[in-house]
Amino acid sequence: xxxxxxxxxxxxxxxxxxxxxxxxxxxxxxxxxxxxxxxxxxxxxxxxxxxxxxxxxxxxxxxxxxxxxxxxxxxxxxxxxxxxxxxxxxxxxxxxxxxxxxxxxxxxxxxxxxxxxxxxxxxxxxxxxxxxxxxxxxxxxxxxxxxxxxxxxxxxxxxxxxxxxxxxxxxxxxxxxxxxxxxxxxxxxxxxxxxxxxxxxxxxxxxxxxxxxxxxxxxxxxxxxxxxxxxxxx
Numbered sequence: 001x002x003x004x005x006x007x008x009x010x011x012x013x014x015x016x017x018x019x020x021x022x023x024x025x026x027x028x029x030x031x032x033x034x035x036x037x038x039x040x041x042x043x044x045x046x047x048x049x050x051x052x053x054x055x056x057x058x059x060x061x062x063x064x065x066x067x068x069x070x071x072x073x074x075x076x077x078x079x080x081x082x083x084x085x086x087x088x089x090x091x092x093x094x095x096x097x098x099x100x101x102x103x104x105x106x107x108x109x110x111x112x113x114x115x116x117x118x119x120x121x122x123x124x125x126x127x128x129x130x131x132x133x134x135x136x137x138x139x140x141x142x143x144x145x146x147x148x149x150x151x152x153x154x155x156x157x158x159x160x161x162x163x164x165x166x167x168x169x170x171x172x173x174x175x176x177x178x179x180x181x182x183x184x185x186x187x188x189x190x191x192x193x194x195x196x197x198x199x200x201x202x203x204x205x206x207x208x209x210x211x212x213x214x215x216x217x218x219x220x221x222x223x224x225x226x227x228x229x230x231x232x233x234x
Contacts, residue, residue: 012103014063015205015228020108022226029197031190031209033221036108042088046081048109055079055112058087059223060095064102066225071098077112084109113222116213117172117182121191121221123153123198123207131198135191137169138211155195160188173214182214190219205229 005021017025023033037052038061039045049056060073068074072094075087091107118138126132129152136148149166151159164170164187175181190212198204206227213220 009063009228012063015230016063016066017226017228018061018063018105018108019059019068019224020061020105022224023221025226026197026209026221026224029193029200031193031197031221032186032219033224034110034113036110038106039088039109040106042085045088045107045109046084049078049081049084052109052111056084057110057112058084058091058107059110060091061105061108062095062099062102063105065095065099071095110222113213113220114215116215116219117179118211119173119187119214119219120148120208120210121194121212122210123194123204125205126152131204133163133191133195133198135163135187136167137172153195154199155192157188157192160191160195163191164188180216183217183219184214186217186219187212187214190221203229203231 005017005025009017020036020038023036027033027035037048039048045058055077058075058078059068065071065073073091075091078084078087088107095102095104120136120138120142122134123131131153133151133153133155134148136142142148147167147169149163151163164184173182173184198207204226208225209221211222213222
């Protein structure tokens with residue numbers, strides 16, 4: 001993990017990395033992500049949006065906010081500088097109203113990813129078994145039906161293959177009602193890289209890639225969250 005990010009978290013005595021920080025460490029680990037850049041002002045957000053290319057997504061960047069959408073901290077489908085400026089101001093106003101004590105770094109700016117089949121890859125620590133990886137389809141299937149599978153870190157390749165095929169919704173990934181099949185091999189590869197990342201960094205307490213968009217060719221994590229063990233930032 002990048003020392004500068006850990007040092008910043010330690011100095012600020014926080015365990016939650018922002019989305020920008022989380023994606024930086026995950027990208028270094030070879031995990032495919034939609035890169036996000038930090039903007040500390042509306043003008044910076046516009047400049048980044050122009051460089052990345054519209055449409056873009058803005059999300060509040062704060063070590064104190066986990067569920068960004070719930071407080072109006074996410075704006076999607078922004079097609080020009082005017083919309084980005086307005087969205088930045090609306091995010092700041094909404095966050096200050098609903099979480100006035102939250103420390104705000106600014107917003108993350110990222111390109112709008114092409115829609116794909118949504119899946120989730122996550123990690124939590126079990127008191128007995130240690131780090132455990134989770135895989136499931138995104139959206140309602142994971143939130144309501146709890147259609148997920150688990151494996152203990154470190155994983156072997158066969159574990160990644162099995163945990164994808166263990167979920168009841170696997171036929172969706174094979175291609176359903178004329179939809180093209182998803183790149184299951186890319187998902188297996190992502191799971192293996194997450195396993196290696198977690199094994200290499202025992203200071204990770206929780207990790208979420210949600211959603212991951214699976215395409216006919218490739219897969220990419222659109223949002224990411226990394227939580228550190230409290231002892232790692234003391």
